[in-house]
Amino acid sequence: MKTIYLDNNATTAVAPEVVDAMLPCLREFYGNPSSMYGPARQVAHRLEEARARVADLLGVSPAEIIFTSCGTESDSTAIWAALRANPDKRHFITSRVEHPAVKNLGEYLSRNGYRVTFMPVDSRGRPDLDFFYDHLSDDTALVSLMWANNETGTLFPVEEVARQVKERGIVFHTDAVQAVGKIPIRMADSAIDMLALSGHKLHAPKGVGALYVRKGTKFSPFMIGGHQESGRRGGTENVASVVGLGRAAALAADHMEAENTRVRQLRDKLETELLRRIPNAMINGDPEHRLPNTTNISFEYIEGESILLMMDELGICASSGSACTSGSLEPSHVLRAMGVPFTAAHGSVRFSLSVYNTEAEIDYVIEKLPAVIARLRDMSPFWQQVQTG
Amino acid sequence: MWEYTDKVKEHFLNPRNVGVIEDADGVGEVGSLACGDALKLTFKLDENERIKDVKFQTFGCASAIASSSALTELLKGKSLAEAEQVTNDDIANYLGGLPREKMHCSVMGQEALEKAIACYRGVPVEEKEGEIVCECFGVTDVEIRRALTDHHLATVEDVTNFIKAGGGCGNCHERIEKLIDEALGRERAPVPKPRKMTNIRKLRLIEETLEREIQPALKKDGGDIELVDVDGNRVLVSLRGACSGCSAAQVTLREFVEKKLREFVVPELVVEEVCE
Ligand code: FES
Numbered sequence: 001m002k003t004i005y006l007d008n009n010a011t012t013a014v015a016p017e018v019v020d021a022m023l024p025c026l027r028e029f030y031g032n033p034s035s036m037y038g039p040a041r042q043v044a045h046r047l048e049e050a051r052a053r054v055a056d057l058l059g060v061s062p063a064e065i066i067f068t069s070c071g072t073e074s075d076s077t078a079i080w081a082a083l084r085a086n087p088d089k090r091h092f093i094t095s096r097v098e099h100p101a102v103k104n105l106g107e108y109l110s111r112n113g114y115r116v117t118f119m120p121v122d123s124r125g126r127p128d129l130d131f132f133y134d135h136l137s138d139d140t141a142l143v144s145l146m147w148a149n150n151e152t153g154t155l156f157p158v159e160e161v162a163r164q165v166k167e168r169g170i171v172f173h174t175d176a177v178q179a180v181g182k183i184p185i186r187m188a189d190s191a192i193d194m195l196a197l198s199g200h201k202l203h204a205p206k207g208v209g210a211l212y213v214r215k216g217t218k219f220s221p222f223m224i225g226g227h228q229e230s231g232r233r234g235g236t237e238n239v240a241s242v243v244g245l246g247r248a249a250a251l252a253a254d255h256m257e258a259e260n261t262r263v264r265q266l267r268d269k270l271e272t273e274l275l276r277r278i279p280n281a282m283i284n285g286d287p288e289h290r291l292p293n294t295t296n297i298s299f300e301y302i303e304g305e306s307i308l309l310m311m312d313e314l315g316i317c318a319s320s321g322s323a324c325t326s327g328s329l330e331p332s333h334v335l336r337a338m339g340v341p342f343t344a345a346h347g348s349v350r351f352s353l354s355v356y357n358t359e360a361e362i363d364y365v366i367e368k369l370p371a372v373i374a375r376l377r378d379m380s381p382f383w384q385q386v387q388t389g
Numbered sequence: 390m391w392e393y394t395d396k397v398k399e400h401f402l403n404p405r406n407v408g409v410i411e412d413a414d415g416v417g418e419v420g421s422l423a424c425g426d427a428l429k430l431t432f433k434l435d436e437n438e439r440i441k442d443v444k445f446q447t448f449g450c451a452s453a454i455a456s457s458s459a460l461t462e463l464l465k466g467k468s469l470a471e472a473e474q475v476t477n478d479d480i481a482n483y484l485g486g487l488p489r490e491k492m493h494c495s496v497m498g499q500e501a502l503e504k505a506i507a508c509y510r511g512v513p514v515e516e517k518e519g520e521i522v523c524e525c526f527g528v529t530d531v532e533i534r535r536a537l538t539d540h541h542l543a544t545v546e547d548v549t550n551f552i553k554a555g556g557g558c559g560n561c562h563e564r565i566e567k568l569i570d571e572a573l574g575r576e577r578a579p580v581p582k583p584r585k586m587t588n589i590r591k592l593r594l595i596e597e598t599l600e601r602e603i604q605p606a607l608k609k610d611g612g613d614i615e616l617v618d619v620d621g622n623r624v625l626v627s628l629r630g631a632c633s634g635c636s637a638a639q640v641t642l643r644e645f646v647e648k649k650l651r652e653f654v655v656p657e658l659v660v661e662e663v664c665e
Binding site: 085088090113305309331 | 398401402404407409418422423425426427428429446447448449450451453454637639640642643647651656657659661662
């Protein structure tokens with residue numbers, strides 16, 4: 001059975017070009033980039049080339065890029081750096097729908113002497129900016145808002161918020177793990193101070209990420225150790241993966257147009273057709289300001305894990321914000337923050353596409369999914385109630 | 390994703406006895422949309438009070454559907470007296486076991502069965518007994534006590550695995566722990582009331598902590614720290630030697646000095662550096 005992979009917000013396939021770029025770094029180019037002799041200099045050279053490519057994707061200068069081990073490390077580094085740089089400010093603002101990398105750190109900080117404000121969102125996941133601006137104060141050290149939501153694809157107007165925040169002398173960080181590679185990002189005249197990205201969301205391998213730190217931003221390292229990354233992140237670089245990330249960044253730039261045309265069209269087709277063929281289904285998130293590759297659909301009166309397992313039987317991979325899939329008993333914090341009713345939250349499914357998906361695959365899902373939903377609904381006592389009124 | 394047995398998968402993909410018996414002798418409904426799973430069980434008896442037919446409808450995950458299907462298979466042909474003996478363990482065993490986090494699916498089956506039998510016998514469905522302990526899932530102290538003895542549970546986590554209580558906001562964890570202690574005949578040592586911290590005591594503790602826990606470590610790196618003043622919860626210090634002006638000084642203050650002081654004195658302390 002063929003696998004139809006529609007879970008690219010969870011992780012992506014490593015691009016063949018990326019593997020090709022990495023292999024020599026696992027074979028002949030094994031030198032330590034910090035060493036002096038010729039073979040090591042070749043490694044250092046590749047590392048710097050990768051840095052330049054990542055910088056190009058964001059429109060920044062290579063000196064502003066720090067390589068890390070993942071998106072979570074990038075987020076943690078940024079948040080701690082901003083708090084340490086402003087030791088007498090004890091307030092941090094973020095949102096209620098952040099990835100656990102930021103959300104759980106926020107909760108940790110609120111238990112450890114910081115005041116933390118979690119900005120609410122409306123039923124489409126859009127930020128409550130009035131609430132947000134009202135809560136900025138002289139005590140605010142840092143604002144961290146995600147660029148694109150991993151579950152719904154909803155985009156936050158981070159550029160605009162960053163400008164307002166900057167005027168008040170507050171540091172602005174964005175978790176752009178889902179946005180980078182999917183939508184064009186030009187940081188040259190942006191007010192964003194720090195931006196986190198992760199390799200495995202854009203067809204590089206797992207275990208590598210990067211943090212952009214605007215020149216002039218006060219910074220202190222999170223990983224304290226050797227002088228790597230200009231003293232901003234101790235520890236020998238994961239050279240092969242970093243080189244892979246560089247190649248992936250260049251590929252992402254090449255694919256940017258396809259992401260926003262072909263992938264978007266496939267996503268739209270999938271969404272429209274499913275909604276047309278399946279009653280009591282609705283989109284979660286902001287249909288207007290959204291990543292081109294993501295759709296999150298709730299199928300009322302049935303449960304997400306069951307849907308995923310039945311899709312798995314058909315070779316279709318997606319994910320769900322239902323409680324059962326995560327091992328907790330409550331549905332996703334993002335859907336709850338949006339106030340998605342229980343009738344729908346438990347039955348939410350996220351499809352996230354990539355440039356490697358084909359129209360035939362999407363057609364297959366459109367053809368197969370209605371029967372899966374109908375089958376589960378036939379078993380559901382609530383569906384019966386709705387049908388009989 | 391969960392590790393389900395082949396039997397669970399098979400019953401999930403090909404559930405037996407789905408549906409509702411219209412002129413049922415017994416009907417049992419448990420769960421709700423908010424809880425994430427629900428089960429409606431209906432059965433029909435023959436003239437000898439044996440279960441002639443039984444059907445289910447389930448909203449829930451794969452193991453909830455498989456558990457319901459297993460339950461109906463277990464019940465077919467049983468007398469009411471025999472049916473009454475069916476427990477959630479029987480359901481789980483029939484399926485070759487369930488992940489521990491999913492045991493509540495089998496418990497839901499047992500509960501629906503009890504309700505359906507009570508319905509047939511005309512036993513009035515009594516109001517939920519006891520007092521709600523877990524608001525998130527509407528579970529009472531009576532239900533928790535019963536689960537503790539029925540399933541031999543000893544941790545909050547297990548209570549959540551079996552009857553969901555405690556699986557949401559977590560506000561009820563303390564009360565569940567109390568119920569566990571009662572059931573196990575344990576007593577908890579009363580938590581000593583913290584003595585109110587006087588200013589003098591606070592100052593002394595800060596000094597002691599600096600001397601004992603902080604200065605030795607800084608001296609090792611060629612630095613030192615001096616207490617300048619204490620103003621409420623603000624601890625004013627100045628750094629000396631290799632520490633002052635060192636780029637990591639802020640990190641040291643926040644991550645080391647402040648942490649230690651909070652640990653040994655009071656958690657509200659804020660350390661600030663003053664320049665002379
Ligand atoms: S009250 Fe029990 S988990 Fe929320």
